[in-house]
Amino acid sequence: MEDLKIPRHIAVIPDGNGRWAKKRFMPRNYGHVQGARAVEKMCEDVYNMGVEYLTVYAFSTENWRRPTEEVDAIMKLLRNYLKDCLKRSEKNNMxxxxxxxxxxxxxxxKASIEELEQKSASNTGLKFQVALNYGGRDELLRAFKKMSEDLANNQFTVNEIDEKVISSYLDTKGIxxxxxLIRTSGEQRISNYLLWQLAYTEFYFADVLWPDFDNKELEKAIAYYNRRERRFGGV
Structure with a gap:
């Protein structure tokens, strides 16, 4: 991996936890538990490779439509995950x-999130973003509402609005x-994820289910990224 160009920021759609569990005749929540462990390992692996930012799609605005039992199980898992993440952020400077x-x-x-963000704010290792109750369209809607309020309050003029201004109202401000972008389980769509931010991102779709996405699979994704020629609209 030493000769490869390492992406500064990797975004992930960790798909396939439920199917992974079903293949093993286990409940879907078992797959989510294993998926959370895979995220923990991913944080270590990407940081060791030199990646600065990792953003993972944990729970979308559309995921509330899932069966109540599954949503409740995910929220229970999330509570434990946030506590564990606080310990790991302290240990790994994340x-x-x-x-x-x-x-x-x-x-x-919400209290756990606030504590985690505050206590890890000055850490200088991996910058890890968790997209939780997140949807790209919802993010843009919230951003435009706030921008409209500031415009009405004369914080800036219409002529001053550009891409930089819009980006400053997004959840990813400063990132x-x-x-x-890596998506697992063979699906090839972005599912309302980072709609503004993925404009010039390279997409890598892996057939493996998320709990099976290990360091070897990550190396395949990085190798694919290195075969791409990124021109950003130029020649």
Whole structure:
């Protein structure tokens, strides 16, 4: 891997936890547990490779439509994950932030997120973003509403609005756009994820289910990224 160009920012859609569990005749929640462990390992692997930013799609605005039993199980897992993430952020010098609309989350989950973000804010290792109750369209809607309020309050003029201004209202303010998007389980769509930020991102679709996405699979994704010629609209 020493001779390969390492993406600065990798975004991930960790798909296939439920199918992974079903193949093993286990409940879907077992797959989510194993998927969370795979995320933990991914944080270590990408940082060791030299990646600066990792953003993982943990729970979308559309995921609330899943069966109540599964949503409740995911929220229970999330509570434990946030506590574990706080310990790991301290141990590994990892800065963690949560993207998405937090208002629909339970008060205890919001409190855990606030504690995690505050206590890890000055860490200088991997910048780890968790997209939670996140949807790309919802992010843009929230951003445009806030921007409209500031415009009405004369914070800036219409002629001053450009891509930089719009980006400053997004959940990813201050975070560079992803260089590489990885989606597992063979699906080939972005599912309302980082719609603004993925404009010039390279896409890598892996057939393996997320809990099976290990360091070897990550190396394949990086190798694919190195075969791409990134021109950003130029020649």
């Amino acid at each position: 800065k963690v932030s949560v993207l998405g609309d937090k208002e629909m989350l339970s008060p205890d989950i 560079p756009d992803p260089d590489l």
